[in-house]
Amino acid sequence: MARLLRTxxxxxxxxxxxxxxxxxxxxxxxxxxxNVSPVLWGQWLRAPPKPLQLRQGALASPSGSPSPxxxxxxxxxxxxxxxxxxxxxxxFPSTGFPSLRSVMQGIRKAGADRNDVLVLTPWLAxxxxxxxxxxxxxxxxxxxxxxxxxxxxxxxxxxxxFLELFLQTAEKHFMVGHRVTYYxxxxxxxxxxxxxxxxxxxxxxxxxxxxxxxQDVSMQRMVVISRFCKQRFLREVDYLVCAxxxxxxxxxxxxxxxxxxxxxxxxxxxxAARKDFTYERRPRSQAHIPRDQGDFYYMxxxxxxxxxxxxxxxxxxxxxxAIDQANGIxxxxxxxxxxxxxxxxxxxxxVLSPEYLWDxxxxxxxxxxxxxxxxxxxxxxxxxxxx
Amino acid sequence: MQGIRKAGAELLYPQxKVLTPSRNDVLVLTPWLAxxxxxxxxxxxxxxxxxxxxxxxxxxxxxxxxxxxxFLELFLQTAEKHFMVGHRVTYYxxxxxxxxxxxxxxxxxxxxxxxxxxxxxxxQDVSMQRMVVISRFCKQRFLREVDYLVCAxxxxxxxxxxxxxxxxxxxxxxxxxxxxAARKDFTYERRPRSQAHIPRDQGDFYYMxxxxxxxxxxxxxxxxxxxxxxAIDQANGIxxxxxxxxxxxxxxxxxxxxxVLSPEYLWDxxxxxxxxxxxxxxxxxxxxxxxxxxxx
Numbered sequence: 001m002a003r004l005l006r007t008x009x010x011x012x013x014x015x016x017x018x019x020x021x022x023x024x025x026x027x028x029x030x031x032x033x034x035n036v037s038p039v040l041w042g043q044w045l046r047a048p049p050k051p052l053q054l055r056q057g058a059l060a061s062p063s064g065s066p067s068p069x070x071x072x073x074x075x076x077x078x079x080x081x082x083x084x085x086x087x088x089x090x091x092f093p094s095t096g097f098p099s100l101r102s103v104m105q106g107i108r109k110a111g112a113d114r115n116d117v118l119v120l121t122p123w124l125a126x127x128x129x130x131x132x133x134x135x136x137x138x139x140x141x142x143x144x145x146x147x148x149x150x151x152x153x154x155x156x157x158x159x160x161x162f163l164e165l166f167l168q169t170a171e172k173h174f175m176v177g178h179r180v181t182y183y184x185x186x187x188x189x190x191x192x193x194x195x196x197x198x199x200x201x202x203x204x205x206x207x208x209x210x211x212x213x214x215q216d217v218s219m220q221r222m223v224v225i226s227r228f229c230k231q232r233f234l235r236e237v238d239y240l241v242c243a244x245x246x247x248x249x250x251x252x253x254x255x256x257x258x259x260x261x262x263x264x265x266x267x268x269x270x271x272a273a274r275k276d277f278t279y280e281r282r283p284r285s286q287a288h289i290p291r292d293q294g295d296f297y298y299m300x301x302x303x304x305x306x307x308x309x310x311x312x313x314x315x316x317x318x319x320x321x322a323i324d325q326a327n328g329i330x331x332x333x334x335x336x337x338x339x340x341x342x343x344x345x346x347x348x349x350x351v352l353s354p355e356y357l358w359d360x361x362x363x364x365x366x367x368x369x370x371x372x373x374x375x376x377x378x379x380x381x382x383x384x385x386x387x
Numbered sequence: 388m389q390g391i392r393k394a395g396a397e398l399l400y401p402q403x404k405v406l407t408p409s410r411n412d413v414l415v416l417t418p419w420l421a422x423x424x425x426x427x428x429x430x431x432x433x434x435x436x437x438x439x440x441x442x443x444x445x446x447x448x449x450x451x452x453x454x455x456x457x458f459l460e461l462f463l464q465t466a467e468k469h470f471m472v473g474h475r476v477t478y479y480x481x482x483x484x485x486x487x488x489x490x491x492x493x494x495x496x497x498x499x500x501x502x503x504x505x506x507x508x509x510x511q512d513v514s515m516q517r518m519v520v521i522s523r524f525c526k527q528r529f530l531r532e533v534d535y536l537v538c539a540x541x542x543x544x545x546x547x548x549x550x551x552x553x554x555x556x557x558x559x560x561x562x563x564x565x566x567x568a569a570r571k572d573f574t575y576e577r578r579p580r581s582q583a584h585i586p587r588d589q590g591d592f593y594y595m596x597x598x599x600x601x602x603x604x605x606x607x608x609x610x611x612x613x614x615x616x617x618a619i620d621q622a623n624g625i626x627x628x629x630x631x632x633x634x635x636x637x638x639x640x641x642x643x644x645x646x647v648l649s650p651e652y653l654w655d656x657x658x659x660x661x662x663x664x665x666x667x668x669x670x671x672x673x674x675x676x677x678x679x680x681x682x683x
Contacts, residue, residue, distance in 0.1 A: 115411045122403050122430035123437065124552060124646070126420040134418035141419065141643070256420060265405065274402045295403055347437070350420070368406070 116368055121295065121351055127265075129353040130370035133256045139177060142255040148179040149258070150237035150307075152225055153245045155184060156210030156217045158384050160191040162245045162377060167195040167203070173249035173373070181237055185224060214385050218300070219335045223318040229311035240310040243374070244301035246384075251355075251373040259350040261305035261313065263298035263343045267354035267363055272297070280337040285329050286320035287337035289344060298343055300336030302357050302374065305349070316342050400430055412664055417591065417647055423561075425649040426666035429552045435473060438551040444475040445554070446533035446603075448521055449541045451480060452506030452513045454680050456487040458541045458673060463491040463499070469545035469669070477533055481520060510681050514596065515631045519614040525607035536606040539670070540597035542680075547651075547669040555646035557601035557609065559594035559639045563650035563659055568593070576633040581625050582616035583633035585640060594639055596632030598653050598670065601645070612638050 113131040120126060151174065155163050167182060174180065179200040184192055187210040197203065208224055211217045225242060233240055239258045269277055277297040280287035304310060317338040324331060331337035355369055359376040409415065409428045416422060447470065451459050463478060470476065475496040480488055483506045493499065504520055507513045521538060529536055535554045565573055573593040576583035600606060613634040620627060627633035651665055655672040 113414070115408055116406070118403060118405050118408055119416050120409060120422055120428050122400070122428075123433045124422040124424070124429050126416055126422065127405070128420070132416050132418075133420050137419045137643070270405045290397075292399060293397055296405070347433070 117353070121347070123347050125259075125347065125349050125351055127351045127353055128256055128356070130355060135252070135254060135256070138255050142178060142258065145238075146179070147239065147255065147258070148181065148237045149175050149255075150181045150183055150233055150240045151175075152183045152185065152221075152228075152240060152242045154208075154217065154221050154224075155186045155188075155192070155245045156208075157187065158386075159245055160186060160188050161384075162247070162379075163191075164193040164195060165248045165377060166245055167193065169249035171195065171198055171201070173251060174253050175255065178255065183228070183233075185221075215330070215334050219321055222314045222321065222335050222338070226311055226314035226318055229307050229314065233307045234311075237307060239304060240307055241304040242302070242310065246377050246379055247301070247374055248377050249374055251371045253356065253373045257304070257350065257352055257356065259305065259348075261309040261343075261346065261348045262303065262350040262352060263296070263339070263348045264302040264352040264357045265354050266297045266299035267358050269297035270354050277340075278333060279340055280331040280333070282329065284327060285331050285337070286323050287331040287341040289341060294340070294344060295347070296343075296351065298336075298340055298348075298351075299357050300333070300339050302352065303339060313339070313342055313346070398432055398436055400432060413649070417643070419643050421555075421643065421645050421647055423647045423649055424552055424652070426651060431548070431550060431552070434551050438474060438554065441534075442475070443535065443551065443554070444477065444533045445471050445551075446477045446479055446529055446536045447471075448479045448481065448517075448524075448536060448538045450504075450513065450517050450520075451482045451484075451488070451541045452504075453483065454682070455541055456482060456484050457680075458543070458675075459487075460489040460491060461544045461673060462541055463489065465545035467491065467494055467497070469547060470549050471551065474551065479524070479529075481517075511626070511630050515617055518610045518617065518631050518634070522607055522610035522614055525603055525610065529603045530607075533603060535600060536603055537600040538598070538606065542673050542675055543597070543670055544673050545670055547667045549652065549669050553600070553646065553648055553652065555601065555644075557605040557639075557642065557644045558599065558646040558648060559592070559635070559644045560598040560648040560653045561650050562593045562595035563654050565593035566650050573636075574629060575636055576627040576629070578625065580623060581627050581633070582619050583627040583637045585637060590636070590640060591643070592639075592647065594632075594636055594644075594647075595653050596629070596635050598648065599635060609635070609638055609642070 114129050117129055118127055119129060119132050126132065151170065153163075153166060163184065170180075170182070176198070181201070182203045184203060184205050185208045186192060186205065187208060189205045189207050192203070192205050195203070206228070208220075211220045221242070225240070229240070241257070274294040275291040277289075277294055279289040279294060279297070281291070282288060303313070305313070317335060320338045320341065321331070321335070353369075355371050355373050357374055358369065358372045360372060361376070361378055365372065410425050413425055414423055415425060415428050422428065447466065449459075449462065459480065459482075466476075466478070472494070477497070478499045480499060480501050481504045482488060482501065483504060485501045485503050488499070488501050491499070502524070504516075507516045517538070521536070525536070537553070570590040570593075571587045573585075573590055575585040575590060575593070577587070578584060599609070601609070613631060616634045616637065617627070617631070649665075651667050651669050653670055654665065654668045656668060657672070657674055661668065
């Protein structure tokens with residue numbers, strides 16, 4: 001996760017007087033908020049519609065002769081929902097999801113389960129945050145289809161040192177209960193650790209040559225994954241997840257991420273304006289995105305989808321990088337720049353929140369992150385990149 | 388610029404804001420991560436571009452048996468204004484009175500196909516027979532002619548945008564009388580003898596039979612399954628309380644839809660008014676005299 005070191009350039013620090021004033025304002029707002037919160041919530045708890053005047057004949061009559069005096073073809077008139085059925089969660093559920101019952105009772109509810117974040121892109125792709133999904137329902141759906149997931153990871157030269165923790169933690173948190181194949185691409189196959197694996201899970205070690213610089217290694221992943229899609233993945237797995245290796249799993253990463261094509265929000269940019277995204281800005285590059293365009297800034301460290309879609313994505317990125325190379329230009333963030341161009345043109349069918357790609361050392365643990373699922377492993381960049 | 392970049396103007400639109408929910412008053416995602424389609428959740432331009440790129444064709448099925456032919460004109464006229472405008476559309480009008488199907492001026496890339504069927508004896512039979520007819524025509528016709536099917540009641544009119552935001556492999560629509568109700572109060576079929584039976588502690592939503600759809604393959608599966616289930620019930624001497632709608636609900640519990648439409652897409656203003664949570668009323672009931680329209 002080398003790229004995580006990019007943070008937005010901060011504004012110059014405020015003078016201490018501003019800071020104190022700011023803190024005082026916050027204090028006042030908090031105190032004020034406690035007192036008026038019932039009122040605020042109450043506004044959102046819209047009063048149920050008035051009990052409707054039913055025509056003679058009352059409610060849904062069982063099938064039989066159509067009653068002339070009642071709206072009998074399905075448009076049943078019911079009094080509005082009793083206020084007890086309109087629920088909202090003020091506290092955050094500690095497990096994956098509030099009871100299905102309480103959620104289903106309150107479609108028309110004050111504050112959806114996540115009222116602090118966007119959970120749907122403008123093209124109606126889910127943005128996956130804790131609280132939006134029920135793991136049991138999803139697991140059942142994917143187990144019914146005997147879904148197999150491939151996880152690709154590249155460990156070139158010294159990066160093999162990350163493999164053990166990566167695989168061990170994946171065994172605890174990644175697609176548990178489903179069939180998994182880890183595809184470990186490495187130039188040091190003997191250095192791949194033997195990690196105890198759960199049932200239905202296996203490691204496939206594939207030998208590759210490592211590019212000279214870390215940027216080359218990063219970019220070569222595109223052509224290698226693309227090639228292996230046809231050669232292997234198409235026949236062996238249903239979905240591919242392509243991840244950086246200098247990471248570990250610390251919480252659930254499951255089938256909620258699976259869809260034809262998904263990208264992950266870069267944890268340094270999820271709150272940024274698009275003009276500040278570190279897209280490639282030079283028009284000469286195939287990865288170029290102008291400042292008034294772009295949906296999100298996706299990170300190259302985690303993307304995936306169906307084998308067919310990952311094949312299309314990696315092939316397109318590889319081609320684009322080859323054209324750039326022929327034109328003597330290298331995109332500012334390499335494969336990640338091209339990934340962003342591709343996902344602008346081919347919008348993902350799911351977007352993963354930064355829960356799925358985090359760096360706690362760099363970014364702490366903000367309130368909006370209810371779980372930190374897949375996180376950077378601290379490393380010495382100079383050290384690890386020296387051949 | 389060389390290479391694979393496409394020429395021409397790119398679509399410009401406001402940046403989606405990750406820290407700002409699109410609707411803070413309603414659920415916009417089911418627990419299985421299917422979008423619930425409400426106004427404010429989607430950008431029509433982006434979606435239109437996606438679906439036009441694939442030259443998407445949408446089939447809209449509607450049944451007009453006996454006196455129900457009287458609803459066709461307004462249905463088709465308002466569909467021309469609001470339904471999938473800019474995309475290829477085929478209206479499949481199933482009727483026992485083909486001569487009574489009105490000629491309505493149609494936009495480009497849109498056509499009406501009239502298909503003659505026999506109408507079942509009671510309105511409940513007409514409602515239920517839609518399942519077997521749609522199922523049969525999926526293989527016979529729809530698979531070759533359209534990408535998506537939308538199956539709608541005819542005694543309705545469009546009064547606002549109904550577009551490609553609804554399209555997905557399988558979708559159902561929230562019944563406007565039950566979107567706030569507890570599942571124990573849903574009018575599911577409760578008798579265990581019926582194939583449509585759903586116990587009181589189960590169920591996601593109460594879907595209305597008046598609007599459902601999806602890919603041709605998925606609609607074929609749904610309608611076939613419902614038809615089979617209704618046939619089994621008939622053989623066992625039982626008829627589900629809300630007929631095809633009961634079976635639809637059982638099916639969508641077992642085969643969760645990939646999109647759910649909010650009650651904006653199925654409303655009755657006369658009965659339910661215009662609550663604040665409905666930002667648009669898109670597809671609404673046309674007032675009718677039940678006794679009159681159902682008399683042969």
